[in-house]
Amino acid sequence: MMTKLLLRALAGETLPTPPIWMMRQAGRYLPEYRATRAKAGDFLSLCYNPELAAEVTLQPIRRFGFDAAILFADILLVPQALGADLWFVTGEGPRLSTITDAAGVDALKPAETVHETLAPIYETVRILSRELPRDTTLIGFAGAPWTVATYMVAGRGTPDQGPAHAFKDADRAAFTALIQRITEATILYLSAQIDAGAEVVKLFDSWAGSLKGQDFDDFALAPTAQIIAALKERHPEVPIIAFPRQAGERYIEFAKATGADAVALDNSVDADWAAAHVQPGGCVQGNLDPRHMVTGGDDLVREAQHITRTFAKGPHIFNLGHGITPDADPDNVARMIDAVRSV
Numbered sequence: 169m170m171t172k173l174l175l176r177a178l179a180g181e182t183l184p185t186p187p188i189w190m191m192r193q194a195g196r197y198l199p200e201y202r203a204t205r206a207k208a209g210d211f212l213s214l215c216y217n218p219e220l221a222a223e224v225t226l227q228p229i230r231r232f233g234f235d236a237a238i239l240f241a242d243i244l245l246v247p248q249a250l251g252a253d254l255w256f257v258t259g260e261g262p263r264l265s266t267i268t269d270a271a272g273v274d275a276l277k278p279a280e281t282v283h284e285t286l287a288p289i290y291e292t293v294r295i296l297s298r299e300l301p302r303d304t305t306l307i308g309f310a311g312a313p314w315t316v317a318t319y320m321v322a323g324r325g326t327p328d329q330g331p332a333h334a335f336k337d338a339d340r341a342a343f344t345a346l347i348q349r350i351t352e353a354t355i356l357y358l359s360a361q362i363d364a365g366a367e368v369v370k371l372f373d374s375w376a377g378s379l380k381g382q383d384f385d386d387f388a389l390a391p392t393a394q395i396i397a398a399l400k401e402r403h404p405e406v407p408i409i410a411f412p413r414q415a416g417e418r419y420i421e422f423a424k425a426t427g428a429d430a431v432a433l434d435n436s437v438d439a440d441w442a443a444a445h446v447q448p449g450g451c452v453q454g455n456l457d458p459r460h461m462v463t464g465g466d467d468l469v470r471e472a473q474h475i476t477r478t479f480a481k482g483p484h485i486f487n488l489g490h491g492i493t494p495d496a497d498p499d500n501v502a503r504m505i506d507a508v509r510s511v
């Protein structure tokens with residue numbers, strides 16, 4: 169019998185208390201994370217050190233008893249494995265060598281070679297599948313192709329993903345080839361995470377909301393559906409969570425058309441609307457505003473319980489609507505968990 173709460177919710181079961189985990193649950197708001205990171209050196213050294221990456225994955229599980237652990241890694245390791253230069257500027261974020269034309273896409277390494285770079289990540293997964301508590305589900309992940317492409321084209325995070333839109337509009341065929349290369353690499357990467365012990369995988373499309381109309385179909389919906397179909401063929405038993413952040417009304421269609429077992433709702437989505445229009449199609453995850461982890465108080469308890477009650481009539485995984493921020497107070501995380509479990 170399936171006992172892990174997260175797997176039961178993903179199988180479509182309505183539970184008396186939803187499973188809980190948090191995006192970016194291993195991160196700078198935790199003093200123990202900052203200590204391990206200092207030991208590793210920089211962020212990428214931490215990602216590629218299986219023992220230390222497993223340690224930071226386990227830290228929030230020990231402290232809070234979440235129902236799921238998410239592999240500690242980053243969505244930008246796939247571009248690096250495809251040949252992009254990648255580094256992180258402290259206090260600013262990621263930097264990559266840029267790809268702005270067809271020649272740049274052609275120069276990328278073949279998808280089949282990504283394992284050479286990503287092998288340490290599979291080792292982290294193997295360590296975690298041995299060391300996690302019996303009731304904790306291990307989630308693997310990757311970025312969705314559009315979001316990964318926005319960083320590969322611009323060479324950094326951008327407020328409006330302007331460079332990726334410009335590339336797509338200037339040379340749709342070359343941009344499609346870039347999306348396709350990332351899609352193939354992502355299928356191989358997630359499949360290897362599953363072989364190493366990941367029990368669920370999640371696709372982060374953080375910038376899906378900047379795609380409209382046909383572009384949303386071609387670059388958010390279709391690549392996600394392609395990745396899910398390929399993974400389901402190889403690993404039919406492994407549930408998949410998709411996060412088309414800020415997809416708005418298109419969440420409804422995204423949930424139906426991609427084959428995802430659950431969609432993660434960002435915090436711009438109204439919970440009552442999603443309970444009426446998205447949850448009837450299957451499990452939903454979300455969607456407390458991460459600012460409550462900074463501000464705390466009665467608002468935190470009220471809002472966490474409102475979300476829990478609103479989604480109580482169907483399968484639900486409690487989570488934030490985006491990652492917890494470095495200025496969050498760990499005590500507020502404990503308060504959130506108590507609030508959800510006492511509904």
Ligand SMILES: Cc1c2[nH]c(c1CCC(=O)O)Cc1[nH]c(c(CCC(=O)O)c1C)Cc1[nH]c(c(CCC(=O)O)c1C)Cc1[nH]c(c(C)c1CCC(=O)O)C2
Pocket residue numbers: 190191192193194195196205211238239240241242243244260261262309325372374491
């Ligand atoms: C867009 C994106 C990235 N990475 C990720 C996304 C998609 C989700 C989202 O929208 O937030 C996903 C991600 N990044 C990280 C994880 C690990 C698992 C987890 O705890 O959620 C996951 C799932 C670790 C990380 N990834 C990063 C950190 C902070 C690094 C540090 O320790 O300095 C962590 C813990 C760095 C990172 N990585 C990325 C950026 C833009 C940054 C810099 C911004 C920041 O510093 O928060 C790319």
